[in-house]
Amino acid sequence: MYRVNTGLVRRYAQRYAEMNMTATVRIDRPDVATLNVSTGDVTAQVLSTIYEGKGRVSGVSGPVQYSLGEEPQYFSSGTVYVPLINEDGTPTTPQVNDIVIVTSHPDVLMVNRAFRVMNVAASGQFIAARELAVTGVQRWEAWTPANDIPPEWYV
Numbered sequence: 123m124y125r126v127n128t129g130l131v132r133r134y135a136q137r138y139a140e141m142n143m144t145a146t147v148r149i150d151r152p153d154v155a156t157l158n159v160s161t162g163d164v165t166a167q168v169l170s171t172i173y174e175g176k177g178r179v180s181g182v183s184g185p186v187q188y189s190l191g192e193e194p195q196y197f198s199s200g201t202v203y204v205p206l207i208n209e210d211g212t213p214t215t216p217q218v219n220d221i222v223i224v225t226s227h228p229d230v231l232m233v234n235r236a237f238r239v240m241n242v243a244a245s246g247q248f249i250a251a252r253e254l255a256v257t258g259v260q261r262w263e264a265w266t267p268a269n270d271i272p273p274e275w276y277v
Contacts, residue, residue: 134247139250140205146226147177147202149216149239173214178203178212178251179224179232197260202237214252216242218272222256248250 150169157164182200204214216222220239224232237256243244 125232128248132250135248135250139178139203143176143178143203143205143251144228145177145179145224145232146175147173148223148225149173149178149204150221151217152221172220173204173208173216174206174225177222177224179227182235184231186240200237200256201242202239202254202256204254206249206252206260216252216254218242222254229271249253 150174151172153168153170155164179200179202182198201229204216206214208214218239218240218241222237222239223236224235227233235256235258239254241255243253243255
């Protein structure tokens with residue numbers, strides 16, 4: 123009877139997944155704007171970088187057009203993979219509504235594209251990378267004008 127060394131298999135799977143991460147991505151998280159009830163001022167929303175490093179952008183397809191009211195909206199979708207563990211040994215923690223910006227990629231047309239995280243997969247026995255289901259960035263009601271994503275990043 124053979125015993126499988128699951129620790130070895132997990133490390134191998136993670137190393138293999140990371141070898142295929144040929145892009146560099148940055149993941150930004152919008153902070154929630156807050157209202158000061160005594161002054162009536164709204165604290166501007168800012169983007170905090172929660173990850174910057176290697177990643178894999180795959181399966182970007184679209185755009186698909188939807189008509190919302192009188193204005194058509196265009197969406198592209200895909201998958202982004204990032205390592206499970208940051209270089210400092212802490213786990214990567216992407217969340218829904220984070221923004222993934224491609225900072226380098228073998229395909230120059232992907233550079234500076236931005237995607238909104240729609241889902242973070244969390245299943246399986248041998249998870250090798252964080253799998254993020256993403257859609258091309260469109261305006262989102264929680265973004266404040268002062269810290270909006272630059273227009274050239276909308277896809």
